[in-house]
Amino acid sequence: MRKIIVGSRKSNLAMTQTKWVIDQLKKAGVENEFEIKKIVTKGDQILDVTLSKVGGKGLFVKEIEKAMFDKEIDFAVHSMKDMPSSLPEGLEISSIPDREDHRDAYIAKNNIKLADLKEGSIIGTSSLRRGAQILAARPDLEIKWIRGNVETRIRKLNEEDYDAIILAVSGLKRVGLSENLITEYLDPEICVPAVGQGSLAIESREDDTELKEIVQRIHNEYTAKTVLAERTFLHLLEGGCQVPIGGYAYLDGEEIVLTALVGTPDGKTILKEVVRGNDSVQVGKQAAEILINQGAKDIVDRVKEEME
Numbered sequence: 147m148r149k150i151i152v153g154s155r156k157s158n159l160a161m162t163q164t165k166w167v168i169d170q171l172k173k174a175g176v177e178n179e180f181e182i183k184k185i186v187t188k189g190d191q192i193l194d195v196t197l198s199k200v201g202g203k204g205l206f207v208k209e210i211e212k213a214m215f216d217k218e219i220d221f222a223v224h225s226m227k228d229m230p231s232s233l234p235e236g237l238e239i240s241s242i243p244d245r246e247d248h249r250d251a252y253i254a255k256n257n258i259k260l261a262d263l264k265e266g267s268i269i270g271t272s273s274l275r276r277g278a279q280i281l282a283a284r285p286d287l288e289i290k291w292i293r294g295n296v297e298t299r300i301r302k303l304n305e306e307d308y309d310a311i312i313l314a315v316s317g318l319k320r321v322g323l324s325e326n327l328i329t330e331y332l333d334p335e336i337c338v339p340a341v342g343q344g345s346l347a348i349e350s351r352e353d354d355t356e357l358k359e360i361v362q363r364i365h366n367e368y369t370a371k372t373v374l375a376e377r378t379f380l381h382l383l384e385g386g387c388q389v390p391i392g393g394y395a396y397l398d399g400e401e402i403v404l405t406a407l408v409g410t411p412d413g414k415t416i417l418k419e420v421v422r423g424n425d426s427v428q429v430g431k432q433a434a435e436i437l438i439n440q441g442a443k444d445i446v447d448r449v450k451e452e453m454e
């Protein structure tokens with residue numbers, strides 16, 4: 147039986163996700179042997195720069211994709227939200243496993259609730275999406291960049307002048323930190339999560355049908371349907387990560403319910419719409435059309451210009 151080589155970034159989060167997937171595959175009855183091959187990406191090397199300034203999402207996946215083309219690895223596990231909205235020719239998302247919690251977590255020094263923070267309090271985040279939505283709710287707060295992995299950001303909250311930070315519940319849980327740290331869970335009504343947040347993408351070569359069959363054993367159609375709606379929306383907005391964009395979908399019976407958001411980094415303009423329908427792609431398209439009609443494209447173009 148074929149031994150399967152899995153590529154992973156070496157961060158704790160990436161390794162945990164990779165091991166989790168292998169574990170799920172074994173639980174699903176896959177008997178193949180697995181080996182994890184660690185790969186250092188550009189994104190891991192330049193952790194001190196704002197992500198959106200150094201080229202965004204592609205940073206974490208390029209080297210891994212090269213290893214896949216070179217057949218050094220058979221598949222890789224990515225955070226869905228770090229996946230570009232279209233993949234290079236010859237590679238595909240061959241399986242989408244169960245989604246973790248999709249929400250953002252608000253973690254404050256001394257557990258002070260968001261509504262109780264004093265004017266001028268400092269929120270640490272390097273996500274324009276999180277910053278914009280926090281400022282929309284609390285324009286009197288200050289957003290300060292914070293970088294580094296989940297553990298580093300928790301440490302910086304304690305050691306530096308941040309009053310609170312926002313990070314993904316899923317990331318926190320995956321690296322083994324306690325949910326007790328969380329002061330508030332931010333539901334999509336307050337903070338629409340990143341497209342794909344909490345979900346994973348298994349990426350492999352299109353022509354490797356044998357492998358696809360294996361990883362499909364842990365495919366979750368609910369997650370796939372909802373993430374497809376979110377990613378269709380993202381793709382049509384072409385925002386990359388220079389623009390605050392969020393999207394979260396769930397199923398209400400057969401119906402997909404997508405909350406889509408585009409805003410300005412200062413939070414002064416927030417376009418937000420909830421769209422329902424039976425077809426993921428249609429729902430994603432419709433959300434994009436509605437927001438574009440409300441001026442989303444102008445926001446995307448304006449924010450991009452300002453970055454250059």
Ligand SMILES: NCc1[nH]cc(CCC(=O)O)c1CC(=O)O
Nearest residue numbers: 225227313314316317343344345
């Ligand atoms: N941008 C970094 C990143 N990429 C994936 C996750 C974990 C969240 C997930 O599983 O989607 C995180 C950390 C965070 O956003 O706090």
